Amino acid sequence: MGARTRLIDTAANLLAEEGVGAVTLRGIAKAAGVSHGAPLRHFSGRAALLSAVATRGYTELLDRGTGLPDGTPRERLIAACHGYLDFALANPAMFELMFRRDLIDPDDAELTRVSSAVFDFFAALVGALQDGDWHPGTDPRLLASSLWASLHGLAQLWLWGGLAGASFAPSPESALAVTLDAYLG
Amino acid sequence: MGARTRLIDTAANLLAEEGVGAVTLRGIAKAAGVSHGAPLRHFSGRAALLSAVATRGYTELLDRGTGLPDGTPRERLIAACHGYLDFALANPAMFELMFRRDLIDPDDAELTRVSSAVFDFFAALVGALQDGDWHPGTDPRLLASSLWASLHGLAQLWLWGGLAGASFAPSPESALAVTLDAYLG
DNA sequence: CGGTTTGATAGACAGTGTCTACAAGGTGAA
DNA sequence: TTCACCTTGTAGACACTGTCTATCAAACCG
Numbered sequence: 001m002g003a004r005t006r007l008i009d010t011a012a013n014l015l016a017e018e019g020v021g022a023v024t025l026r027g028i029a030k031a032a033g034v035s036h037g038a039p040l041r042h043f044s045g046r047a048a049l050l051s052a053v054a055t056r057g058y059t060e061l062l063d064r065g066t067g068l069p070d071g072t073p074r075e076r077l078i079a080a081c082h083g084y085l086d087f088a089l090a091n092p093a094m095f096e097l098m099f100r101r102d103l104i105d106p107d108d109a110e111l112t113r114v115s116s117a118v119f120d121f122f123a124a125l126v127g128a129l130q131d132g133d134w135h136p137g138t139d140p141r142l143l144a145s146s147l148w149a150s151l152h153g154l155a156q157l158w159l160w161g162g163l164a165g166a167s168f169a170p171s172p173e174s175a176l177a178v179t180l181d182a183y184l185g
Numbered sequence: 186m187g188a189r190t191r192l193i194d195t196a197a198n199l200l201a202e203e204g205v206g207a208v209t210l211r212g213i214a215k216a217a218g219v220s221h222g223a224p225l226r227h228f229s230g231r232a233a234l235l236s237a238v239a240t241r242g243y244t245e246l247l248d249r250g251t252g253l254p255d256g257t258p259r260e261r262l263i264a265a266c267h268g269y270l271d272f273a274l275a276n277p278a279m280f281e282l283m284f285r286r287d288l289i290d291p292d293d294a295e296l297t298r299v300s301s302a303v304f305d306f307f308a309a310l311v312g313a314l315q316d317g318d319w320h321p322g323t324d325p326r327l328l329a330s331s332l333w334a335s336l337h338g339l340a341q342l343w344l345w346g347g348l349a350g351a352s353f354a355p356s357p358e359s360a361l362a363v364t365l366d367a368y369l370g
Numbered sequence: 371c372g373g374t375t376t377g378a379t380a381g382a383c384a385g386t387g388t389c390t391a392c393a394a395g396g397t398g399a400a
Numbered sequence: 401t402t403c404a405c406c407t408t409g410t411a412g413a414c415a416c417t418g419t420c421t422a423t424c425a426a427a428c429c430g
Contacts, residue, residue, distance in 0.1 A: 003408080021287055025387060035410045037388085042408090046387065099345055102206055106346055119349050138363065142355045145348040146339070146363035153338025154331070160284055161291055163330040164304050170327045178323065178331040182368045188377080210418060220379045222419085227377090231418065372430095379424075386417070393410075400403085 004042040007032055011053045015093045020100065023050065050097060051108035057094040058114040061087055065121045073128040078180060080125055081151055085176055088155035095155065122148055134184070150179050189227040192217055196238045200278045205285065208235065235282060236293035242279040243299040246272055250306045258313040263365060265310055266336055270361055273340035280340065307333055319369070335364050 010032040015023050025046050026036045043049040064083045068076055088095040097103060104111065126147065127140035135143055154163070154175055162169040195217040200208050210231050211221045228234040249268045253261055273280040282288060289296065311332065312325035320328055339348070339360055347354040 024385085026385080034408095037390095037411075038409055040388070099341070101345060116352065120352070123349070123353075139355075141349060141353040142359060142363060145342075145353075145355050146335075146360045146367070149338035149342050149348060149360060150331075150335035150364065151338065152342055153334035153336065156284070156341060157330075157334050157337055160286060163334060164308075164326060167301065167305075168308075168326040168330075170324075170330050174327060175331045175334060178327060179335065182331070209416085211416085219377095222380075222421095223378055225419070373428105374430105375426105375428075377424100377426085379422100381420105381422085383420080384418095387415095389412105389414080391410100391412085394408085396407080397405085398403105399405105400401100 003034075003038075007039055007042060007049065008052050008056065011049060012056060012094075015053060015097060016091065019093045020096050020103070023053070023097070023103075025049070047103065047105040048108070051104040051111045054094075054098045054104050055108070055111045055114050057091065057098045058111070058118055060091075062114060062118050062121060065118065065125075073125065073132065074184065077125045077129050078184070080122060081147070081176065081180060084148075084151045085155055085172055088159065089172065092159050095159065099156075119144070119148070147183055150183070151176070154179065188219075188223075192224055192227060192234065193237050193241065196234060197241060197279075200238060200282060201276065204278045205281050205288070208238070208282070208288075210234070232288065232290040233293065236289040236296045239279075239283045239289050240293070240296045240299050242276065242283045243296065243303055245276075247299060247303050247306060250303065250310075258310065258317065259369065262310045262314050263369070265307060266332070266361065266365060269333075269336045270340055270357055273344065274357065277344050280344065284341075304329070304333070332368055335368070336361070339364065 007028060011023055011028045014028060014031055025039050028049070029036045029039050032038075039049060043052070061084070064087060065080055068079050068083070070076075071079070098115075106112075123141045123144035126144040130136065130138075130140050130143065154172055157163050158172045158175075163172065163175055164170065192213060196208055196213045199213060199216055210224050213234070214221045214224050217223075224234055228237070246269070249272060250265055253264050253268070255261075256264070283300075291297075308326045308329035311329040315321065315323075315325050315328065339357055342348050343357045343360075348357065348360055349355065
């Protein structure tokens, strides 16, 4: 296994175990057992390394999508929504990294390729359901953007510290149920 | 005007003009014309200062709410949703800071007080609409959490770099229209 | 007046990303 | 073989960062 892959592995482990704040170039180098400057032989900088890590996150998300069980378009879309939320809750640090523009390189080729594929897949699920009589006439990508944003906000606010003030803390599942009910009726 | 207030002002200006990454203790001190250690005489650390800045953001958000024009519950709720999105798009750096748990102190008393007030206000708007025949029987705070998350995701994803892949970039207003249509019918 | 508190300063420290000079080892051509 | 070259890793330096501490000046107050 190449040193480059080993660095991404180490960084991903560090990310999962210690959080976004612990993923420093020097920390990764130490965890990988190399000198503090070694990672720069394989990545142009911290953002490039973290982009490679985030790309893994998007890849796993895409795999969750393509691995979805068969079913009606409606069932598949609902399962995908649950999958998005599940992924975020199961990998909070990775999820945070994936949307931290200051830590990754937004123009990274691999990253944009995979993240676009995730959105396209989700939009296709929406389009398939639309072939029924659900919201006909609306651009499926616009519909997908809106629904995705709702899921994303749910995940983000939950990870941020509960979905509401201190006086009330619904489970993410119950809030997702309300969201899906609003969109899918 | 006290030195403490002046520091918050300076930090808020720096935040708006240079972004979250520029809001360092030393940068704020330099912009305020004091030595690099001076801010620590008024705040226990960086997180405390940034919490005070973020509290201003929540306060402005609350003011936008209480300043809402009269109208039917439905009109007021829709206006509040637009207001939330408008605020985020008009103050992207402030909006980012307000939800960056690693930069602020989540237990800051003022911060939690004002942010909870924002949510309570929003939940009250939802509750008022519910007194009609909209989603009767559902906890208004659960409904508010779900709707708020949708707005939040919209704002977050838009600021993150468009609501979708590179191939498709809807305006936040059009996506919000879809969201409001889903929830409010 | 004297003592105390408050506010500000400058220096130090560890930690960060990044750059540069250098060394070790492999590769391939003369 | 021998030599040049490239890759990979190392160690040191630099400018940053947040935070701590010692010092100092001014204001306040009994």
